[in-house]
Amino acid sequence: xxxxxxxxxxxxxxxxxxxxxxxxxxxxxxxxxxxxxxxxxxxxxxxxxxxxxxxxxxxxxxxxxxxxxxxxxxxxxxxxxxxxxxxxxxxxxxxxxxxxxxxxxxxxxxxxxxxxxxxxxxxxxxxxxxxxxxxxxxxxxxxxxxxxxxxxxxxxxxxxxxxxxxxxxxxxxxxxxxxxxxxxxxxxxxxxxxxxxxxxxxxxxxxxxxxxxxxxxxxxxxxxxxxxxxxxxxxxxxxxxxxxxxx
Amino acid sequence: xxxxxxxxxxxxxxxxxxxxxxxxxxxxxxxxxxxxxxxxxxxxxxxxxxxxxxxxxxxxxxxxxxxxxxxxxxxxxxxxxxxxxxxxxxxxxxxxxxxxxxxxxxxxxxxxxxxxxxxxxxxxxx
Numbered sequence: 001x002x003x004x005x006x007x008x009x010x011x012x013x014x015x016x017x018x019x020x021x022x023x024x025x026x027x028x029x030x031x032x033x034x035x036x037x038x039x040x041x042x043x044x045x046x047x048x049x050x051x052x053x054x055x056x057x058x059x060x061x062x063x064x065x066x067x068x069x070x071x072x073x074x075x076x077x078x079x080x081x082x083x084x085x086x087x088x089x090x091x092x093x094x095x096x097x098x099x100x101x102x103x104x105x106x107x108x109x110x111x112x113x114x115x116x117x118x119x120x121x122x123x124x125x126x127x128x129x130x131x132x133x134x135x136x137x138x139x140x141x142x143x144x145x146x147x148x149x150x151x152x153x154x155x156x157x158x159x160x161x162x163x164x165x166x167x168x169x170x171x172x173x174x175x176x177x178x179x180x181x182x183x184x185x186x187x188x189x190x191x192x193x194x195x196x197x198x199x200x201x202x203x204x205x206x207x208x209x210x211x212x213x214x215x216x217x218x219x220x221x222x223x224x225x226x227x228x229x230x231x232x233x234x235x236x237x238x239x240x241x242x243x244x245x246x247x
Numbered sequence: 248x249x250x251x252x253x254x255x256x257x258x259x260x261x262x263x264x265x266x267x268x269x270x271x272x273x274x275x276x277x278x279x280x281x282x283x284x285x286x287x288x289x290x291x292x293x294x295x296x297x298x299x300x301x302x303x304x305x306x307x308x309x310x311x312x313x314x315x316x317x318x319x320x321x322x323x324x325x326x327x328x329x330x331x332x333x334x335x336x337x338x339x340x341x342x343x344x345x346x347x348x349x350x351x352x353x354x355x356x357x358x359x360x361x362x363x364x365x366x367x368x369x370x371x372x373x
Binding site for chain 2: 024051056074075078080084085095101117138169171184225226
């Protein structure tokens with residue numbers, strides 16, 4: 001039987017297809033029979049993925065050699081490629097209809113995350129401006145936090161916290177979106193674009209919309225993909241400067 | 248042939264990434280700015296144009312649809328490979344900031360949505 005682990009390791013991507021297929025299958029059953037279709041199968045599957053990730057380490061479940069292929073299937077190349085492919089179903093006129101509010105939502109989303117995140121950090125006892133800025137940047141996405149922290153010269157434990165903040169944001173967005181979508185009117189392309197701009201975490205936005213209504217994915221993802229790049233430019237510069245007027 | 252659709256998708260993806268990288272260099276930012284977004288815009292415009300010209304038949308287009316169908320499975324694999332342990336071990340600050348800042352952003356969605364509808368009905372959209 002010693003050849004089995006080797007066989008799995010050699011065909012890691014194929015094993016990942018099988019694993020995800022099984023997760024999806026179980027999730028659809030759970031959604032149908034235990035949750036009476038209240039929470040869509042995709043949302044259950046994504047949450048199940050997060051729970052499985054907890055048992056792993058830095059790369060979640062992919063830290064186990066048996067599931068190494070999950071890191072490739074769920075890596076940035078496959079994620080970005082499949083996100084771009086969803087654009088085939090998007091309509092240009094719907095995007096134009098959102099207009100400048102879509103761009104405004106990006107700036108408001110970054111500013112609110114940065115200053116509210118930073119203020120909470122300040123209230124919880126972090127008084128150093130570089131630390132406050134790094135915490136605020138972490139509230140944007142888990143990429144903006146470390147980029148800002150590195151640019152400002154924050155300590156590594158603060159950078160770790162900023163990554164944790166960003167990951168928690170992704171988890172919260174993933175789970176919460178399908179649950180409150182109706183209440184916030186998230187059922188049309190325009191609101192999906194505003195949602196993508198305000199929330200910004202591409203993985204969270206994409207996963208949350210996939211669980212809510214797959215038709216909305218391209219619209220939310222479109223604005224969200226500009227968020228991280230814009231925030232990486234604004235947080236260590238303009239936002240930091242404004243923050244320095246207060247601390 | 249399906250590969251034609253996949254090739255069009257790949258071309259849009261790579262062109263988008265190139266634009267994103269170029270913008271990154273332009274703004275002295277070590278990374279990619281909106282590469283995925285530009286890729287999507289290209290596919291929307293190019294896809295529309297190709298469809299009108301009838302250069303891609305339904306069979307070729309199904310190559311693109313396959314990948315958009317793989318989108319949710321990819322997201323499931325992605326969530327299973329997140330560093331969830333680190334997210335929870337970041338302590339109270341991480342949890343409080345992560346949850347509250349996110350909730351506040353959520354609460355702004357209906358407000359901006361209203362603003363969008365207002366500007367839309369007055370006909371001042373882009």
